[in-house]
Amino acid sequence: MIGTLCAALAAVSLGACATGPTTTSAMALAKEAPMFTMQRTTEHRDGDDLLSAGLGLDGLREMVPPSFANPDRPTAAELRRRALWSNWRGIADLGPTGGFGSLYGSAAAVPGREFHAYATVPGARHPHRVMLQLPDDFDAGKRCVVVTASSGSRGIYGAIAVAGAWGLPNGCAVAYTDKGAGTDYVDLDTGTGVRSDGTRARLDAGDLAFRPALPQAASGVAFKHAHSGDNPEADWGRHVKQAAEFALATLNDALPQAAPFTFDNTRIIAVGISNGGGAVLRAAEGAADWLDAVVAAEPNVYIDAPGARTLYDYSTEAALLMPCALAHFDGLPQSPLSPVALVMRAPRCASLRAAGMIEGDDTAAQARSAHARLRDAGWSDGAMRAATLSVDFDLFRAVAVTYASAYGRYSVNAHPCGFTFAAQNPDFSARAATAAERAAWWSDASGVPPGPGAGIVDSTLAPPDFTLQGLQCLRALNDDDGAAARRVREGIAATTAGMPRKGLPVVVIHGADDGLVPMAFTSTPYVAAAKEAGADVRFWQVRNAQHFDGFLALPDYATRYVPMLPYVYAALDRVSAHLDGQGTLPADADIATTPRAAGSALEAAHLAIPGQ
Incomplete structure (x- = not known):
């Protein structure tokens, strides 16, 4: 597989650079060509699947996470199942009255294969994870890839409820990146890190996702976002593009009868929320002629413009x-x-x-x-x-x-x-993590302490x-x-964003009451600057919406706010139809919503999605 994948990468890189500056040297192109390592493939059928590892919507709604047969040493399959459960619940409102699975979205089983690898952007010390989910019903005639980046600092499954829940049921392959962050926590007390499959190993293992430089007598927890030395946010756009390049190379290898898959003949739609939304906007900068459309919700994005703040x-x-x-x-x-x-x-x-x-x-x-x-x-x-x-x-x-x-x-x-970061005692002093805490970091953590078994000291x-x-x-x-x-x-x-290329459809969605990434400091100045620069950006401002759909499971929040994911899926529907020549792009909208009453179910009228 490695030889075929490298050959496919050469074709992808050449196709991607064909429309680049004519002054770019062959050596520079070679340096930008991504190299993927530690590749592995898993199959997910017959009681397992790509979206929920067989849990289904009922299993994802369970308040208790899927158990490990041995809490100190879970298997790769157990870790994956629990990571999917954790990331779904961290991003989506799955409550029985929240509308997921009935009013919008789907967690129905999608059988298929997963392809994992590490990728490294030029100049970086450490790799980021990339993954392609390829459904068995992938339509090679339609050739659709949805590329995404994890929200927050989450691991590789951190956008499953955003991109996977829309792309996989629509027959698209979905490419992911953890954008140089993730949950590959290193335990400094035992000298262990995380392998490609999520299990733990000594720091001298050959397939660790993160191996930091360590001072003598270091203790506690190290994690990639804080300790890589790479300032990953500066490279978010390149992380997203490498995930798309990995997708094309993998499709060429996995579906040789339909090859070649290139940026010229394969539709690439980028979508993300929060930090993932900022990442896909960074990917849209400059020429970005490899992208066909972008949907960014509540993006953490900064531009040098009036009103913008970091x-x-x-x-x-x-x-x-x-x-x-x-x-x-x-x-x-x-x-x-x-x-x-x-x-x-x-x-x-x-x-x-x-x-x-x-x-x-x-x-x-x-x-x-x-x-x-x-x-x-x-x-x-x-x-x-x-x-x-x-x-x-x-x-x-x-x-x-x-x-x-x-x-x-x-x-x-x-x-x-x-x-510093470490497991903590009740008085917040540092202590050594237990074996069970270490084992669950990869599946349960959000990528930034405090969280299970790791806090801020x-x-x-x-x-x-x-x-x-x-x-x-x-x-x-x-x-x-x-x-x-x-x-x-x-x-x-170094994290300052540029403008998207002219003609690229971009839809930005933001909750007017976002209290973590306020719209006034991010989306509003970004959209204004992009429009002034002649970019094709559409802006949905959603009233009575904040940053965290997952917290709408709290009764008081459910009666005050509407979820954001329905608007993301609706925008993807509209963008996809437009690319098919069957509809227009959404217009700018200030969406007047009505949060539901206590104990009542979310209905379409509460959301007031434009065009529905």
Whole structure:
């Protein structure tokens, strides 16, 4: 297979570069040609499948994850099944009244094969995972590939509910990348990492997905997004293109009777949400004549334009100010962690007042001041209300800690603010992970601690405002002029997006109340700049929608917000029909939705999807 795949890669690379700049040298083209290693193929039929590993919608809805026969040493098949369960539930609202499987979407069994490999972009120290899911009913006459990138920092199955749930039932092959992040956690105490199939092995194994450079006596947990030294976000677009190139090369090998598959004769639609949405927009930059269409939902994307702000800027700002500002609101959404977050509001307000960041002599006045600061910085009240969830679950701090390390290209135990990662005791001190915790990292983790068996270790924790000192250090990396701050900001600058090529259909979808990746800082300035540059970008702004469909399983959130995935699938339907010559691209829309009442089922009227 390897020889055939390399030959196919040569054809793909030549086809992809045929319309590139005529001054590009053959040597430069060779350097850009992807090399895929550690290839493996698995078959999924007869009680197993590509979408849910045989769990089906009922199994995905189970509150308890699929079990391991031996929790300390699960098999590759067990890990895959559990990874699919975890990633479905992390992305989609699968509740019985949420509409998935009846009103929109499908988790019906799709038999087929999976092809896995590692790919490395030029100049990177470490590979990213790529995967192709090839359904048995793939239509070689239609030649459709959906290419996607995981949302957040998730592993290779992190876009299964986004791209797989639409592409596979439509007979398309689906290509994935973890875009240089993922859940290939290294346990520094035992010297073990993750193999291609998700099982664990010693760091001297030949097929590990991530093998960081380690200082002496290192302990705790290392993971690729924070510790690769590659600043993977700067290469998101190239990760997506390499996943598409892997798809074509694999199709040439798997379906030789229908070969060649090239960018010229195969439809390539890119889709992603959150970080995955930012990745597919990065893939659309410049010439990008290998892409036929892009659908990006709630994208983490930054451009140098009025109103735009970087993820690191607004996340560190929110991590500091939002816990206090939320005390200004009544009737905030409630999560299981809201009672814990509630008691930290007054201490944060007092700390900010003492630091001179806000004004006021009591908590109410201080909260008004923090709220005003965020409003002046561009936060809407709707985004702040939805951000309650991110405050409850400490997501802003989690983003800031990991991304500071990534942007600065810091190695293990070299974080500029002294943060490390490890399993933790109840008092948040570090401890060694158990064998069962290590075994489940690949399937259960989100790619950024805190999570199961791995948390953020902050040596500066101190009452009454426990996380303040660490957050002030993180914020200083955005605002100050020291060497560490300049290093982090240099990495941030490398993530700036360019404009999509003219004529490429691009649909951007964003929840107006997104409290993690606010629309005002990302999609709104991106769309305005793209349109000014002459790009064919359509924009759906969805009212009463926030960032996390998965959290709509919480009853209070279900009555306030509508899910985003129905709009992603609808946009893909419209784009696909347009490419078939059977419909028009969606027009810009400010979509007025109506969240469902408590205990009632989601209906089409609640969503008000344009054209339906």
